[in-house]
Amino acid sequence: xxxxxxxxxxxxxxxxxxxxxxxxxxxxxxxxxxxxxxxxxxxxxxxxxxxxxxxxxxxxxxxxxxxxxxxxxxxxxxxxxxxxxxxxxxxxxxxxxxxxxxxxxxxxxxxxxxxxxxxxxxxxxxxxxxxxxxxxxxxxxxxxxxxxxxxxxxxxxxxxxxxxxxxxxxxxxxxxxxxxxxxxxxxxxxxxxxxxxxxxxxxxxxxxxxxxxxxxxxxxxxxxxxxxxxxxxxxxxxxxxxxxxxxxxxxxxxxxxxxxxxxxxxxxxxxxxxxxxxxxxxxxxxxxxxxxxxxxxxxxxxxxxxxxxxxxxxxxxxxxxxxxxxxxxxxxxxxxxxxxxxxxxxxxxxxxxxxxxxxxxxxxxxxxxxxxxxxxxxxxxxxxxxxxxxxxxxxxxxxxxxxxxxxxxxxxxxxxxxxxxxxxxxxxxxxxxxxxxxxxxxxxxxxx
Numbered sequence: 242x243x244x245x246x247x248x249x250x251x252x253x254x255x256x257x258x259x260x261x262x263x264x265x266x267x268x269x270x271x272x273x274x275x276x277x278x279x280x281x282x283x284x285x286x287x288x289x290x291x292x293x294x295x296x297x298x299x300x301x302x303x304x305x306x307x308x309x310x311x312x313x314x315x316x317x318x319x320x321x322x323x324x325x326x327x328x329x330x331x332x333x334x335x336x337x338x339x340x341x342x343x344x345x346x347x348x349x350x351x352x353x354x355x356x357x358x359x360x361x362x363x364x365x366x367x368x369x370x371x372x373x374x375x376x377x378x379x380x381x382x383x384x385x386x387x388x389x390x391x392x393x394x395x396x397x398x399x400x401x402x403x404x405x406x407x408x409x410x411x412x413x414x415x416x417x418x419x420x421x422x423x424x425x426x427x428x429x430x431x432x433x434x435x436x437x438x439x440x441x442x443x444x445x446x447x448x449x450x451x452x453x454x455x456x457x458x459x460x461x462x463x464x465x466x467x468x469x470x471x472x473x474x475x476x477x478x479x480x481x482x483x484x485x486x487x488x489x490x491x492x493x494x495x496x497x498x499x500x501x502x503x504x505x506x507x508x509x510x511x512x513x514x515x516x517x518x519x520x521x522x523x524x525x526x527x528x529x530x531x532x533x534x535x536x537x538x539x540x541x542x543x544x545x546x547x548x549x550x551x552x553x554x555x556x557x558x559x560x561x562x563x564x565x566x567x568x569x570x571x572x573x574x575x576x577x578x579x580x581x582x583x584x585x586x587x588x589x590x591x592x593x594x595x596x597x598x599x600x601x602x603x604x605x606x607x608x609x610x611x612x613x614x615x616x617x618x619x620x621x622x623x624x625x626x627x628x629x630x631x632x633x634x635x636x637x638x639x640x641x642x643x644x645x646x647x648x649x650x651x652x653x654x655x656x657x658x659x660x661x662x663x664x665x666x667x668x669x670x671x672x673x674x675x676x677x678x679x680x681x682x683x684x685x686x687x688x689x
Contacts, residue, residue, distance in 0.1 A: 280304045281644070281667065282318035285325040291615075291622050292637040301329060303644040306667030311638060322648075322662075330618075330653050331638050332386025332645040332665065333601060334403075334625040336551045336586045337505070337531050339594050340388045341370035341377060341404065341414070346591035354589070355394035360465055362422060363493040364399025366392040367415040372408055375675045376594050381406040382672045383598040384647045384660045387416070389629055391423055391505070393589060396462060398423045400493065401505065403629055407670045420629045421505040421529065422497040427458040429512035459516075466524065469494035503527040503628070509534035509554070518546050529628050531586070534560060537572035540579035549628050550581055552620075553588040555603040567610055573620070574611030583607075584628060585620045605654040617654060643667075 281303040288296040288311060300314035310316065344351035353369045370390055380388065386406055392399035401421055404414040431448045439445045446454070472491040496502040508517045509532040518539075521528040530536060533550040534557065536543060543550060554569050573583045585603045587596050604617040612620075626636025634643045644667035651658035663670050 279320060279667075280318035281664075282314065282316070282321045283324050283329060283648075284314075284321060285323055286648070287328045288312075288638065289328060289330045289618070290638040291331055291618055292639060301638065301646075303664075303667050306644050308638060308640055308642050308644050311640070324648055326650075327648045327661065328651060328653070328658075329638070329646055329648055330384060331622050331636060332647060332663070333384045333621045333653070334629070334635060335380065335385050335388040335597055335600055335621075336584045336625045336628065337391050337401070337553070337589065338388045338587065338597055339390065339393065339589045340380060340406075340597055341372070341374045341390055341594075342366065343594050344371070344374055344376065354392070356392060356399065359395040359461075360397045360490070361392070361395055361399050362397050362469075363489045364392045365402060365418060366390045366399060367402030367404060367418050368411065370404055370411050370414055372411055372414055376597070377406050378671065378674045379595070379676065380597045380600075381663060381670065382660060382674045382677075383601065384649065384653055384663065385597060385600060386645050386647070386663065386665050387631075387635060388597070389420055389625070391589070394425075396425055396427075396458070397465065398425060403631060405665055407665045407668075417629065417631055419496065419502065421503045422494070423505045423507065423531075424462070424517075426506055426508040426513055426517040427455055427462075429455065429510055429516055431455075459520075462520075466494075466498070469498050473498045497526065500525070500527050502630070503529050505529045505531050505551075507531045511535040511538050515539055515542065518542060518548060521548075522546055533572075533576075534569070536581075537568070537575040540576045540581060543576065544580040548581070549584055549624060550576055551584045551586045551625075551628075552576070552603075552607075553586045555585065555606050570606055570610040573604075573607035573617075577612060577616050582624045582627070583612075583616065583620050584625045601653045602656055605656065608654060614654065 282300060284300045285298055288299040288301060296312055299312050301308060302310040302314045302316055302318060339354050342354045346352065356364045367390060387403055388406060389401050389403050391401040400419045401423060402415055403417040403420055405416050408414040431451045433448055436442055436445045469491055472488065473495055497504050504521065504526050506517045506521065506528050508514045508530060514530065514535060529549050529551065530543065531551040533552045534554040536550050536552065552573055557569055559566065559568050576583050585600060587593050587600055587603065600621055604621050608614055608617040623632065623636040626632040635645055638646060645665050647663040648661045649658045650661065660672060663672055
């Protein structure tokens with residue numbers, strides 16, 4: 242399936258409600274969602290604001306879905322939760338995911354991640370999210386309340402959006418529909434394998450031919466962005482005229498071209514990263530690096546360009562046999578020491594969506610190899626919120642921000658801790674998953 246759908250085409254396996262009675266039932270059910278207008282007071286909790294030091298034996302007050310007080314709170318509320326011995330964290334934010342776009346990688350009908358074509362800037366990934374995905378509750382049950390869903394494939398693959406992991410429809414889930422434009426930077430590696438050692442000799446290409454293909458791709462990217470900038474200039478000049486005809490693809494490029502929203506560049510190899518950053522700096526584009534396998538090798542360059550890194554390779558094997566076994570465990574600490582904001586991600590490979598629940602443990606592994614606890618926690622809360630332009634609402638526990646948080650038995654960076662309760666915008670959501678349902682079912686099976 243494609244990310245963009247023709248009118249009337251289903252966006253998820255269950256399709257759209259078209260019968261009037263079913264539509265009425267859907268509206269009636271949606272109207273029964275509990276309101277977040279009730280005030281909530283959580284008392285005697287260890288509070289982890291992220292932006293401030295940890296507060297012990299503290300309280301947090303919520304009114305109308307917003308945090309109105311924290312620390313010492315003397316007010317009363319409609320609902321009070323005694324959280325003695327528990328820890329309160331802001332909701333975790335997963336960056337660069339295919340959650341809701343891919344269910345089972347081996348089943349083609351459940352994959353909705355990629356559009357046809359190399360240049361599709363007008364694609365919006367949030368449209369194709371399946372709100373009934375079984376993987377959404379699994380991620381939410383481990384404290385993840387929001388995720389950035391990204392389009393894949395091609396060169397310019399389109400726009401990512403941010404979804405809340407709670408809602409009835411795709412529109413319910415989407416809280417920021419355009420976060421950043423995604424660019425897959427061409428590989429800079431040349432395969433020097435001799436033709437005699439290649440199984441399919443008809444597919445063999447000399448290093449010279451590979452270099453020509455690489456240069457051709459880079460020229461196409463430059464030409465595409467040159468054309469987009471020319472369109473932007475022409476559009477601005479014709480803003481008072483009614484004769485200017487808009488082009489959807491070029492219109493979609495405008496926020497990135499005008500530096501209003503960042504360009505999320507996917508790159509992993511050292512030369513690939515350097516090439517992409519130099520190109521973005523030359524064009525004066527705001528960028529975020531996604532992947533970042535070799536980012537530790539050019540940490541100073543990344544820091545000097547003020548680029549954040551979505552690090553997807555904490556648990557991947559070293560790329561070279563000369564690298565130490567723990568090179569990726571320690572790469573977050575190396576980047577942070579250079580002044581780079583590190584955001585942790587689980588990638589978009591075949592298990593990227595199903596393994597999203599393990600997000601805090603990637604940060605925890607980096608913590609064990611030199612990263613401070615504060616930076617590890619920010620890498621799954623505040624830093625992704627800042628990169629996505631939603632830090633005024635999410636990413637930390639502060640006055641006026643959305644009441645999005647969870648209660649856990651201990652530090653979320655400790656694999657032994659369990660998430661007990663989750664709130665999104667002041668409304669408590671379920672932590673039930675397919676796993677807990679199966680556990681309860683077989684735990685209570687009839688005994689012989």
